[in-house]
Amino acid sequence: MTAYVRRAPADYPSGMSSAPVPTTASARTPAYRRLSVAERRSQLLASALTLFAHRAPEDVSLDDVAEAAGVSRPLVYRYFPGGKQQLYEAALRSAADELERCFDEPPTGPLTERLGRALDRYLAFVDSHDTGFAALLQGGSVVSTSRTTAIVDEVRRSAAASILGHMPVSAPGPRLHLLVRMWIAAVEAASLIWLDEGKQPPAAELRDWLLDQFVAQLTASAASDAQTAEVLRSALALERADGPAGSLARRVLPVLGEAGRLR
Amino acid sequence: MTAYVRRAPADYPSGMSSAPVPTTASARTPAYRRLSVAERRSQLLASALTLFAHRAPEDVSLDDVAEAAGVSRPLVYRYFPGGKQQLYEAALRSAADELERCFDEPPTGPLTERLGRALDRYLAFVDSHDTGFAALLQGGSVVSTSRTTAIVDEVRRSAAASILGHMPVSAPGPRLHLLVRMWIAAVEAASLIWLDEGKQPPAAELRDWLLDQFVAQLTASAASDAQTAEVLRSALALERADGPAGSLARRVLPVLGEAGRLR
Numbered sequence: 028m029t030a031y032v033r034r035a036p037a038d039y040p041s042g043m044s045s046a047p048v049p050t051t052a053s054a055r056t057p058a059y060r061r062l063s064v065a066e067r068r069s070q071l072l073a074s075a076l077t078l079f080a081h082r083a084p085e086d087v088s089l090d091d092v093a094e095a096a097g098v099s100r101p102l103v104y105r106y107f108p109g110g111k112q113q114l115y116e117a118a119l120r121s122a123a124d125e126l127e128r129c130f131d132e133p134p135t136g137p138l139t140e141r142l143g144r145a146l147d148r149y150l151a152f153v154d155s156h157d158t159g160f161a162a163l164l165q166g167g168s169v170v171s172t173s174r175t176t177a178i179v180d181e182v183r184r185s186a187a188a189s190i191l192g193h194m195p196v197s198a199p200g201p202r203l204h205l206l207v208r209m210w211i212a213a214v215e216a217a218s219l220i221w222l223d224e225g226k227q228p229p230a231a232e233l234r235d236w237l238l239d240q241f242v243a244q245l246t247a248s249a250a251s252d253a254q255t256a257e258v259l260r261s262a263l264a265l266e267r268a269d270g271p272a273g274s275l276a277r278r279v280l281p282v283l284g285e286a287g288r289l290r
Numbered sequence: 291m292t293a294y295v296r297r298a299p300a301d302y303p304s305g306m307s308s309a310p311v312p313t314t315a316s317a318r319t320p321a322y323r324r325l326s327v328a329e330r331r332s333q334l335l336a337s338a339l340t341l342f343a344h345r346a347p348e349d350v351s352l353d354d355v356a357e358a359a360g361v362s363r364p365l366v367y368r369y370f371p372g373g374k375q376q377l378y379e380a381a382l383r384s385a386a387d388e389l390e391r392c393f394d395e396p397p398t399g400p401l402t403e404r405l406g407r408a409l410d411r412y413l414a415f416v417d418s419h420d421t422g423f424a425a426l427l428q429g430g431s432v433v434s435t436s437r438t439t440a441i442v443d444e445v446r447r448s449a450a451a452s453i454l455g456h457m458p459v460s461a462p463g464p465r466l467h468l469l470v471r472m473w474i475a476a477v478e479a480a481s482l483i484w485l486d487e488g489k490q491p492p493a494a495e496l497r498d499w500l501l502d503q504f505v506a507q508l509t510a511s512a513a514s515d516a517q518t519a520e521v522l523r524s525a526l527a528l529e530r531a532d533g534p535a536g537s538l539a540r541r542v543l544p545v546l547g548e549a550g551r552l553r
Contacts, residue, residue, distance in 0.1 A: 201490070202499075205483055209476040209503070216475030220468055227464070236465075236514060240472070243510030247502040250541035263549055273552035278513035286526055289536035 068106055071096050075118045080159040084115055112172075119175055122159070123182045126152055130189035138262040139238050139271035141193055146214075146237055150230040153218045161222050164215055186211055195261040202252040210241055238271045331369055334359050338381045343422040347378055375435075382438055385422070386445045389415055393452035401525040402501050402534035404456055409477075409500055413493040416481045424485050427478060449474055458524040465515040473504055501534045 062070060074096040078087045089111055093100040107114040129148035132141045153160050164179070187207045191199045199207075214237055221233055228236075249256040266272035325333060337359040341350045352374055356363040370377045392411035395404045416423050427442070450470045454462045462470075477500055484496055491499075512519040529535035 201487065205480060205499075208483055209479050212479030213472040213476040216472050217468060220471055224464065236468075236511070239510040239513060240507055243506040244503055246542060246545065247506030247538065248499070249545040250502060250538055251499060256545045259545055260547075263552070266552055268552045272549070275510065275513055276549050276552045279509060282509065282512040282519045282522055284523075286535070286539050289526070289529055289531045289539045 067102075071098070071103060071106055071114070072118055072121050075114050076122060076156075076159075079115065079118050079162075080156040082158055083162045084111075084159075087111070089114070116174060116178070119178050122156060123178050126182050127185045127189075130186050132189070132193070134193055137265045137267060137270050137272070138193055139242065139266060142190070142241060143234060143238055143271060145189075146234045147230070149214070150218070150221075150234060153222065154226065154230065157222050161219055164219060183208070183211055183215075194258050196254060196258050200252070200254045202248055202255055203258065206244060206248045206255065210244055213237075213240065235271065235274075239275050242272055242275050330365075334361070334366060334369055334377070335381055335384050338377050339385060339419075339422075342378065342381050342425075343419040345421055346425045347374075347422075350374070352377070379437060379441070382441050385419060386441050389445050390448045390452075393449050395452070395456070397456055400529045400533050400535070401456055402505060402529060405453070405504060406497060406501055406534060408452070409497045410493070412477070413481070413484075413497060416485065417489065417493065420485050424482055427482060446471070446474055446478075457521050459517060459521050463515070463517045465511055465518055466521065469507055469511045469518065473507055476500075476503065498534065498537075502538050505535055505538050 071092065075087070075092050078091055078095060089100055089103050092114060093103045096103070103114070104110065107117065126149070129152055130145045132145050134141070187204070190207050190211075191203065194203065196203065217233065217237060221227070245255065245259055245262070249259040263272060334355065338350075338355050341354055341358055352363055352366050355377060356366045359366070366377070367373065370380065389412070392415055393408045395408050397404070450467070453470050453474075454466065457466065459466065480496065480500060484490070508518065508522055508525070512522040526535060
């Protein structure tokens with residue numbers, strides 16, 4: 028998708044064209060593909076994202092990024108004068124945008140099927156950004172700062188808002204909020220464990236299991252919160268017997284024999 | 291609990307008694323209580339913990355710790371030559387030990403009641419270490435490193451091992467592991483939200499809600515995993531009708547009317 032466009036100003040981010048650039052660097056490096064500023068920036072970010080996805084941030088150098096993008100290290104610095112930290116944050120910002128889009132889903136059909144499609148996209152993202160995803164969420168990395176934490180938190184909030192937006196309720200109360208944010212935290216934890224265990228079980232199986240968990244958590248919360256009970260009722264009315272909720276209902280009954288005595 | 295013991299070697303951690311200490315510092319500061327090395331270290335850690343519990347780590351200085359402990363800054367340095375980072379890690383280590391003890395619970399009685407007592411202790415810990423707890427888990431702090439992350443992860447693993455130890459199974463499989471670690475992640479998220487919301491609802495209500503979630507998650511997982519189903523069966527056999535599981539069973543039935551159609 029990279030267009031080879033020859034035009035000025037190329038390779039000079041706006042406001043930086045007069046910055047002193049070592050001429051030796053330009054002399055030594057091979058002729059650059061002349062991309063527009065936006066194209067070059069995207070290309071560098073894409074190279075950085077690929078590297079950050081497969082190695083811990085501390086194991087990625089600016090030289091690695093330059094090499095992967097087929098450019099010189101000074102060129103990388105021209106676009107990201109803040110060096111690795113700035114590049115990491117920009118790559119993270121771009122990954123965060125991609126993650127947030129996982130939860131874009133039309134508001135039609137059963138809730139579990141919408142959520143299932145979002146989970147499929149989310150798990151595909153985790154799969155393709157494995158090491159970077161783990162480093163990002165596990166924190167304590169040399170490049171994690173309050174800014175990177177804020178980006179991650181924004182993704183969590185955005186995912187929670189998307190999920191709440193799919194619920195048939197105009198003003199979700201504190202229990203629904205808590206429930207959704209707890210489920211998101213649990214899904215994150217499950218993703219990290221999934222990566223740790225060599226991506227076992229298969230993604231589709233993990234998705235079904237996470238959907239089961241969601242339905243169960245919604246049900247338990249409905250047992251003590253009137254608004255959640257109303258959401259559950261409306262959501263169940265749209266579910267299909269051959270969908271995730273129907274499947275769970277049939278599988279749960281046999282394991283609850285012992286509970287009859289507790290009623 | 292601070293004992294006033296006069297004895298040598300006081301205020302000199304072992305192996306450091308010959309370290310050069312600025313005499314001006316000792317001359318200027320008020321006469322120290324002569325504590326043993328271990329007592330002084332505990333006292334400094336306790337002061338640091340109290341400060342770290344109520345402020346973000348970046349807002350705590352060594353001077354603050356010295357002042358809170360009623361000692362000089364050089365004395366704090368004598369015990370923690372690595373400065374604030376070392377003191378933070380030592381305080382974190384001590385808090386982690388305390389957190390791990392929350393999950394010590396005799397293996398008798400219904401599972402939900404054991405877990406409920408552990409949650410009571412855990413929420414009391416969160417309540418008393420609020421700001422520090424949040425800073426710790428949210429990461430991105432100036433003092434978070436791979437070592438602090440490792441300490442936090444160790445607490446998570448230890449809590450998971452304790453909870454799995456209460457389950458009537460000798461070798462918990464991957465699904466039970468995943469379930470327990472997901473629940474722990476969800477409880478952490480809930481604790482942070484609880485702190486954010488001014489500790490509402492009351493801790494006992496949050497505890498009951500978290501127990502409901504646990505039972506629901508165990509049940510949903512039992513629907514697709516034979517070992518979890520066996521654990522659920524044995525656990526339910528110990529539950530009391532007037533306990534958490536019985537209460538949930540009675541409250542869940544009325545909200546599941548719509549699900550009957552899905553079977």
